[in-house]
Amino acid sequence: MRIGLVCPYTWEVPGGVREHVSGLAEALMEMGHEVSVIAPADDDAELPPYVVPAGRAVPVPYNGSVARLAFGFLSASRVRRWLKDGDFDVLHVHEPAAPSLSLLACWVADGPIVATMHAAMPRSRALHAAQPILASALEKISGRIAVAEAARNTLVEHLGGDAVLIPNGINVAKFEKAEPLPGFPGTGGTLGFLGRLDEPRKGLDILLAAFVILAAERPGLRLLIAGRGDADEVLEQVPAAYRDRVVLLGQVSDADRVRMLHSVDVFCAPNTGGESFGYVLVEAMASGAPIVASDIDAFHQVLRGGEAGELFETGNPAALAAAASRLLDDPARRAELAGNAAAAVREFDWSVVARDVVRVYQAVAPAVGRVAVAL
Amino acid sequence: MTSLIVIVVLAVIGVYISWRAGRLDRLHARVEAARFALDAALVRRSSVALELAASGLLDPATSVLLAGAAHDARSAQEARELPESDLTRALRAVFSQPDFRALLAGREGAEELLSELESAAHQVFLARKFYNDAVAATQAARQRWLVSMLRLAGRAPNPEFFEIDDSLAPVSETGGLTADLPHLTT
Numbered sequence: 001m002r003i004g005l006v007c008p009y010t011w012e013v014p015g016g017v018r019e020h021v022s023g024l025a026e027a028l029m030e031m032g033h034e035v036s037v038i039a040p041a042d043d044d045a046e047l048p049p050y051v052v053p054a055g056r057a058v059p060v061p062y063n064g065s066v067a068r069l070a071f072g073f074l075s076a077s078r079v080r081r082w083l084k085d086g087d088f089d090v091l092h093v094h095e096p097a098a099p100s101l102s103l104l105a106c107w108v109a110d111g112p113i114v115a116t117m118h119a120a121m122p123r124s125r126a127l128h129a130a131q132p133i134l135a136s137a138l139e140k141i142s143g144r145i146a147v148a149e150a151a152r153n154t155l156v157e158h159l160g161g162d163a164v165l166i167p168n169g170i171n172v173a174k175f176e177k178a179e180p181l182p183g184f185p186g187t188g189g190t191l192g193f194l195g196r197l198d199e200p201r202k203g204l205d206i207l208l209a210a211f212v213i214l215a216a217e218r219p220g221l222r223l224l225i226a227g228r229g230d231a232d233e234v235l236e237q238v239p240a241a242y243r244d245r246v247v248l249l250g251q252v253s254d255a256d257r258v259r260m261l262h263s264v265d266v267f268c269a270p271n272t273g274g275e276s277f278g279y280v281l282v283e284a285m286a287s288g289a290p291i292v293a294s295d296i297d298a299f300h301q302v303l304r305g306g307e308a309g310e311l312f313e314t315g316n317p318a319a320l321a322a323a324a325s326r327l328l329d330d331p332a333r334r335a336e337l338a339g340n341a342a343a344a345v346r347e348f349d350w351s352v353v354a355r356d357v358v359r360v361y362q363a364v365a366p367a368v369g370r371v372a373v374a375l
Numbered sequence: 376m377t378s379l380i381v382i383v384v385l386a387v388i389g390v391y392i393s394w395r396a397g398r399l400d401r402l403h404a405r406v407e408a409a410r411f412a413l414d415a416a417l418v419r420r421s422s423v424a425l426e427l428a429a430s431g432l433l434d435p436a437t438s439v440l441l442a443g444a445a446h447d448a449r450s451a452q453e454a455r456e457l458p459e460s461d462l463t464r465a466l467r468a469v470f471s472q473p474d475f476r477a478l479l480a481g482r483e484g485a486e487e488l489l490s491e492l493e494s495a496a497h498q499v500f501l502a503r504k505f506y507n508d509a510v511a512a513t514q515a516a517r518q519r520w521l522v523s524m525l526r527l528a529g530r531a532p533n534p535e536f537f538e539i540d541d542s543l544a545p546v547s548e549t550g551g552l553t554a555d556l557p558h559l560t561t
Contacts, residue, residue, distance in 0.1 A: 060440060060468045061461035071436035072472040099440035107435050129446035130439040133428065137435045 001361060003028060004088040004371065006079075007039035008100035010057035010068040011047060016168075017094055017118050020147070023169050025050055027354035038082045038101060040070035054078045054101055062099065069100040076104045080373055083109055088371040090114060090361045096141065097134055097159060106137040110374035112364045114143040114357075117151040117163060128158065135159075143364040145357070164360065168279070169353035172345055175258050175286035181224075184263035188220015189328045192264030192289065194257070194280050195271075197229025197248075203270030203294065208237045209317035210270075214325060215242045221328075226252045226260045261287035265334065266327050269293035272315055278302045282348050285309070285341035290334040292323045308344040309337055396527045402513040406534045409506035413537060416502040417459060420495040421449040424462065427492055432485050437469055460540040466496065467543050500541050510534045 007021040018039070025035045035050055040057035047053060054075055057068035079101060083091070089112070093102035096115045106113060115138075144163035146152035152163050184190055191211060195202040204225070211223045225234065226249040235243050252260060261267065267289040269281050278298045284291055285302075291309030293299040303309040310327065312319040327334055346352060427433065428442035444465035447458040469475070479485040517528050 058468050061444060061464050062440065063443070069436070069440070071434065071440060072469075072475070073434055073478045074473060075436070076434045097439070099436040099438075099443070101436070103436045103439060104434060129425070130428075130442040133435050133438045133442060 001089040001358075001365070002034045002087060003036075003361065004083065004086045004091045004105075005035060005037045006091070006093040006102045006105045007037060008069065008093075008095050008098045008102045009040070010070075011039040011041040011051060011053070012045055012057075013068060020116075020118065020168055021094055022048070023171060023350050024354055024357065026171075027169065027350035028358070030351065031354060031358070033358075036082070036086050036088075038079060038105075040068065040075075040101060052082050054082070057100075067098075067100075069098065071099055071104070075101060076108055079104050080108045080375070083371060083373050086371075090365050091371045092116070092357075092361070093141075094118065096138060097130075099130075103134070103137055106140050108373060108375045109371055110140070111369055111371040112143075112361070113141045113371070114145065114360055114364060115141045116145040116147065116166075117155050118147050119151060119154070131158070143360045145360060166353060166356050166360070167348060169350035170279075170282055170286060170345075170348055172286045172349040175261065175283055176288070178255075178258040178262045178287070180263040181256075181259050184222075184224065185265045186220065186222065188222060189218060189266075190222045190224055190264045191324060192260065192267045192284075193223070193225045193227070193270075194260065194267075194284070195227045197225070197227050197231070197234055199229075201272050202227075203272050203315070204234065205237060206270040206272070206294075206315060206317050206320060207268050208234065210268075210321040210324065211246070212238060212242065213317065213321040215245060218328070221245065222247060224260060224264055225249065226257065257283070258287060261289050264289055266324050267291050268320065268324065269299060270320060271296060271299070281309070282345060285345040286348075288338045288342055290327055290337045291341060292320060292327065294320075302344075303341075304344055308341040392521070392525065392527070395521060399513075399516055399522060399527050402509070402516055403528075403531045403534075406506070406509045406513050409502070409509045410534075413499075413502040413506045416495070416498040417455075418449065420492070420499050421445040421462060423488070423492045423495045424466065425449070427488050430484065430488060432479060432482055432488065433469075437472075440465055441469060456537065456539050463496075463540045463543065466492075470543065496541070496543055503537055503539065503541055507536050507538075510536050 005021055005025055007018055009015055009017050011018060021037060025037050028035050029050065037051045038054050039051055040055065041047060041051070041053040042056050043053050045053060054070050055078055057070050059066050059068050062069065091105060091109050091112065092114045093105050094116050095118050096102045096106055138159060144155065144161060145166050146155060146163040147166065147168050149165065152165060155161060155163050193204060193207055197204055215221055223246045225247065228251045231248040231250070234248060235246060238246055249260060261284055267284040269291065271294055273296055281291065281293060281299055281302050285308060291303065293303060293309055293311055294314040295311040296314055300311060303311065310323045312323045424441055424445035428438040428445060444462045448462040451458040479489065513534050516522060517533065522528060
C-alpha cells in the first residue's frame with residue numbers, strides 16, 4: 001500500500017507522538033509498504049528520507065503549555081501538495097484534534113482516512129468550544145485508533161464516535177542485547193528503578209522503604225535508579241549506613257537506559273496508579289529483566305496476571321520486599337519470568353502492532369477508494 | 376480671641392482632610408471605572424476572537440487554536456493574566472503568518488472581522504494602560520502619611536496592577552523595541 005502518515009508535532013524535538021510515528025513508519029516499510037511522513041520541520045532540517053518537512057513549527061500556547069505546531073493556509077497548501085504527490089491508498093493522521101497538520105490534512109483530503117488518538121485531554125471545556133470547528137474535519141475519518149483507554153475516553157466523551165484500541169509499539173530488538181553498566185549486576189544482588197524521582201505515583205518511596213528492609217539482612221544488595229529529579233531528596237530517605245549502596249544515574253540516554261535494564265537482577269515498578277499502559281514495564285520485559293510490579297490494572301494486563309512478572313500489593317513496601325527477596329534467592333524463577341516476559345512482549349513489538357494497524361487500513365481502504373485532494 | 380483662632384485652625388484642618396479624603400475617593404472611583412472598562416475590553420477581544428474562529432474564514436487548525444485560547448481567556452475567574460497573555464500570543468502567532476491579510480483579502484466578511492479584532496485588541500492595550508495608571512496614582516496616594524495615618528482609604532481594597540502581554544507587534548520584527556501601539560499587520 002501507499003501510506004501517508006501525518007505527525008502534528010515538530011520532528012526536531014523528541015516526543016511520544018513523534019516516536020510512535022517513526023516506529024510505525026519503519027515497521028510498515030519493513031513489511032513492504034511505501035510510506036511518506038509529513039511533519040513540521042525546517043526545510044533544511046536533517047530528516048530521515050521518508051519524512052517531508054511542512055515548514056517551521058510555531059511555538060504557541062496550547063492545552064496548558066507551549067507546543068510547536070504548524071497551522072495556517074500556507075501549511076495547508078504544503079499538505080495539499082504532499083497529498084497530490086503521494087497519491088496514497090490511505091491517509092493516517094495522528095492526534096487529529098490538535099490544531100496542526102493532522103487537522104489540516106483531514107480538512108484538505110478526501111477518501112480513506114485513519115486517525116490515531118494519543119493523549120487524554122482533560123481540559124474538555126476548551127475542546128468543547130472548538131467542537132463545531134473540529135466536527136466537519138473529523139467527520140471524514142473512517143477508522144479511529146486509540147493507543148490507550150484514556151485516549152479513547154477523550155474521544156468518546158468530547159468528540160463523539162468510538163475507536164479500536166491498538167497500543168503503542170516498541171522496537172524489541174533495540175532492547176534485547178546490551179552490555180551491563182560497569183560493575184553491575186554484581187554478586188550481592190541489584191534492584192532497579194526507572195522513572196521520575198519526584199513524582200509520587202511512580203512510587204519510588206515505596207521501593208526505598210522496601211530496600212531499607214532488605215538492606216539490613218543483605219549486605220551486598222544495591223539499588224540502581226535512573227530518572228530525572230533531586231538525588232539528595234532520595235538519599236535522605238535512606239539511613240546513612242546504606243546510602244553508598246544506592247546508585248543514582250540521573251536522566252540517562254536511550255542507550256544507557258537499555259544498559260541499565262540489563263544491569264539489574266530484579267526490576268521494580270512500584271507505581272501507585274495513573275499509568276495508562278506501562279511503557280517502562282514493556283521496556284524492562286524486552287530487556288529480559290525479571291520484574292516485580294504493583295498490582296495496578298495496567299501492569300496486571302501487561303504482565304498477563306503475574307505470568308510475565310511478579311505482582312505485589314500496590315503501595316505495600318513489605319510486600320515488595322518479600323517478593324523481591326524471593327526472586328533474589330531463586331535464579332531459576334528469575335530466568336523463568338524473564339523467558340515468559342520475552343515471549344509476552346512480542347505482542348508489543350512494532351512488527352505485530354503495525355500488522356494490526358494495517359488491518360485497520362484494509363478495513364477502510366477498499367470501501368472509499370484512494371486519497372484525493374478535496375479543497 | 377485664642378479660642379476663635381483654634382476654631383478657625385481646626386476648621387481649616389477639617390476642610391483639608393475632607394478634601395484629601397474626597398480626592399482619594401475619586402481615585403478609587405477612577406480605578407473602579409478603569410477596571411470595568413478593562414474587563415469589557417477583554418471580554419470583547421475574546422468574543423471577537425471566538426467569532427473569527429467560528430467564521431469559517433480560517434483553516435481549521437488556526438480556528439481550533441484561536442477558539443481554545445479565547446475560551447480559556449473568557450472563562451478564567453481568578454488569575455486572569457496568564458490566559459489573557461496566552462490569547463495575545465495565540466493572536467500574534469495567527470496574525471504574523473506570512474501573507475495572512477493577503478490570503479484572506481476578498482473573502483466575505485473577512486475585512487470587517489479582522490479590523491474589529493484589531494480594534495478590540497487595541498482597546499485592551501489602552502484600557503490596561505489607563506487602569507494601571509489609575510492604580511499607580513491610587514497606590515501612591517494611599518502611601519502618603521496623612522492618608523495612611525488617618526486611614527482615609529477606609530475599607531477600600533488596595534488596587535493591584537494588571538500585567539499581561541498585550542503587544543501584537545511581532546517581537547522579532549521590531550528588533551526588541553516594543554511599539555507604543557499594538558498593530559496586527561506590519
